[in-house]
Amino acid sequence: MKTLADLFQSSKNKYGNLPAFLTKNQSGEFDPVSYSEIYEFGLQLGTALIELEFPQKGHAAVLADNRLEWIITDYAVIMAGGADVPRGTDVTDSDLNHILPHSGATIVFAENDTVLKKLYQNPNSIQNIHTIILMDKNAKGTGKELKFWDLVQRGKELRDNGNRSIEDRISKIKEEDLFTLIYTAGTTGRPKGVPLTHKNIMSQINRIPIRLQAGERILSILPVWHSFERMFEMVCIYFGAGTYYSSVRTLKEDLKRVKPTFMASAPRLWESVYQGIYATVSKSSIVKQKLFHAALFFSSNIQSAKRWLSFRELDMTGRNFIYSFLVGIFKSIQYILNIIPAALLDLIVLNKIRQATGGKLKGTVSGGGALPSHVDKFFNAIGIQVLEGYGLTETSPVISVRILDQAVIGTVGPLYKETSLRIVDPNTSKILWTTEEGGPKAYSVKGEIHVKGDQVMSGYYHDDENTRKVMQGDWFNTGDLGMMTFNNCLKIVGRTKETIVLLGGENVEPVPIENILSQSEFILQCMVVGQDQKYLSALIVPNPEFFPEYKPGIGFSSAEEEARCAAKIQGVIRNSISATNGFKSFERVVDFRLLPKPFETGDELTAKLSVKRHVVTDKYSGLISDIYSDKKEEVLR
Known part of the structure; x- marks a missing residue:
């Protein structure tokens, strides 16, 4: 598959009646929309957009949070040959006044009356916008806007009467075409536009090292317009998983209701869960507290032994064979002595803790910031695999990610398939480590991370000055400091660029x-x-x-x-x-x-x-x- 339009059609054919996206109704229950239905909605809305003179390779701004209408819009804009310009409902006035004119968007999808009010309070932002579409069925509007579901119905009528304009658009989509234009978050009033192509995103999907099964339940809580959550949702479409739109506010209840098998997350989420568990334990009886700490102790010993014996323990020094062999003997004895108490206490204590996540969670990919080491080790010990990854919006976004058979705690895993990387001395520009054949391989030496691959953007949108700062030919300077461990995994150790990423994933x-x-x-x-x-x-x-x-x-x-x-x-x-x-x-x-x-x-x-x-x-x-x-x-x- 070369384009997202290929992906959407393939998933519709493969998974037809399986639930694709599920959103809450007024009763709080999740209503499913199947892969066949979401595809048809996309065709219908896309057909209506074409009637509104939305051009091939046109740009449509989408100012909304996670909801069914968001993903339908994504399908529609992409299959109509265009690219969306996404942002959340918390978009600021300065963002609106820069992003909408700069992106060249001619259509705006606004989630509700609150977003609509922001648009009208910033008339300069919409001077080139010819159509505003309100998503929320309950939005009142001013009477000048079009209603989302009215357009879907209009597209259905056109298609029922034989209109196949969107199929013509789909046939013309090239892998070099943009599918999205994401503006980096910031407070400067001049966020940078990151243009991502179908080739960029499909390189991530086609080479994904994590496998999901059709019908798996995925809980979505990260902002859908962020590149990490966006890519993960496309991966779910690829595998035929069902994505449940939730939020941090209702996460605790939704975990128990949905019983997710996998999810994308930010480090702040897991630290919050970690703190919640310890707060609950601290209020328990002395006996329960001692049982909890005993369970954690024995399970941690088992996991530590497993990591060492499977060559997944962090190696920063290049340990020699004799040392590894002797430690291996100790770890083997440790495993044997701890296995029975660990199993019993897991059944009595840790299994109940896992039930707080629904009891079916096999793992989660954490991105958007570094996962604290103590939190990382804790969830590994209680039986929830947190696979930390690393990337940027400019890299679509994944550069590296832990995988189950190479989950080295303290790293962000091995490099993504067909990704080239250099570790460069930020002061001398000397290459310290590289994937390039015959290049230096200085392990555990800190330097600036430069990356090249199909997932890397070509440059910032209409911004040559900032592009020159980060692009050196095909190489992208991430501005992050890292090193390659002797496990051949990437470890992030700091930053040279200015952007700060908080634990919750916010970019400042x-x-x-x-x-x-x-x-x-x-x-x-x-x-x-x-x-x-x-x-x-x-x-x-x-x-x-x-x-x-x-x-x-x-x-x-x-x-x-x-x-x-x-x-x-x-x-x-x-x-x-x-x-x-x-x-x-x-x-x-x-x-x-x-x-x-x-x-x-x-x-x-x-x-x-x-x-x-x-x-x-x-x-x-x-x-x-x-x-x-x-x-x-x-x-x-």
Whole structure:
């Protein structure tokens, strides 16, 4: 299969009456739509779009969250030969005013009246839009918009009368054509458009290393317009699985109701489940607590032994045969001694914990940020396989992912099939490790990750300047730091680029936040941190002109003076990074630390006075660890 249109038709022919997508009705029950039905809905809506003069290779914006109408729209736009420009209902005014004109969209699908109101409050965003389509049946609109299901019915009437315009469009789709144009999330007002082709996405689907079975139940909770969830839904279509649209708010109930067998997820979800389990255990009787910890102990020993004996234990040093053999003997004895108590306690304790996920969950792919090691090991120990992956929107998105027979905890797995990779020294551009034949193979050496393959975009949409920053021929510079382990798995160890990905998968551009903070007379320099954490924090250099007690290289001479400075800076943060200034809740700076000296050229700063984020992160790793050691949950008020 070369295009998504091929995929949609193939799945309809293979899985016809199987449930493809399931959404909740007013009673809270899931209503199924089969593969045959979703395909027909797509043809009908696509036919109506063609009547509305939606052109081949045209762009249609879709401003909606996970729902049946979303996936029907996706089918329709793609089969009509176009590309969608997706965004959630939380789209900001600045996003609308940039994305809609920049993308060249001529049609907008709006989920409800709230989204419609945003559009009309930003008239410049819709100056090139000739049609607005309301998805929600209960949306009132203004009378100028078209209704989604009316268009589906119109398309059905056209097809009943012999209209086959969409089949003609399908026949003209090429693998080089765009199927989507996703704008990276950010706060700069100028998010970058990532154009992904049918070839990009089909390279992911055709080479998927994880196998699903027709009829499997998949719970969907991540935003469908994000590239990770989008790709995973296409994989589900490929295998004939049923996707249940849920949300974080109803996840607990839906896990028990749906009893999913597999799902895509973000690290924050599993940390939340982890914390919930421990909170429940802490409220239990002493006997139940001891049983829980005993079960975890024995199961962890069993899993550790299995990893070692199957060569799936993280190897950063290239262990020699004698050492591996001796440890192997110990692990074999460990396995034998722990197997019986582990099995009994699994039946008594851990099986009940797994029931909280429905009891049928075989595994989950986690993406959008790093999975905390303790959470990773915990779920592995209780019998839920979390397969961590790595990628970016620009790579459609997967570069590497753990697979069941190569699930090395602490890594993001082996490279995706037919993916080329280089580990490059960010300072000298020297290649340290590469998949290229005859190239260097320096294992466990940190460098910048560059990738090449069919999943990589050709460049940002109508943005040569940003394209030049990341593309070197066919090679894409991810801006992430990583290394190849001796297990031939990729390990992510940091970032050189600016975007911060929080534990919940939210993408934050720190520069606008830093620019706002640096406007304060009390702050000389600052750097926002928070990669793979729940919230943002900041490292701040006070301005000595306003705090004469602050001595560069020493800091404050007294705790009282430091506290006075901290109080003023806390006030700056509270007043500057707020909802009234256009910042979202996850963009707020929750905590900060004062640094003992300013950033200097040649050390923390480049010749252009740009902050070397990875250098600052390494230098002040202790301070950053201290910020997040208390698991602080509240935000500054």
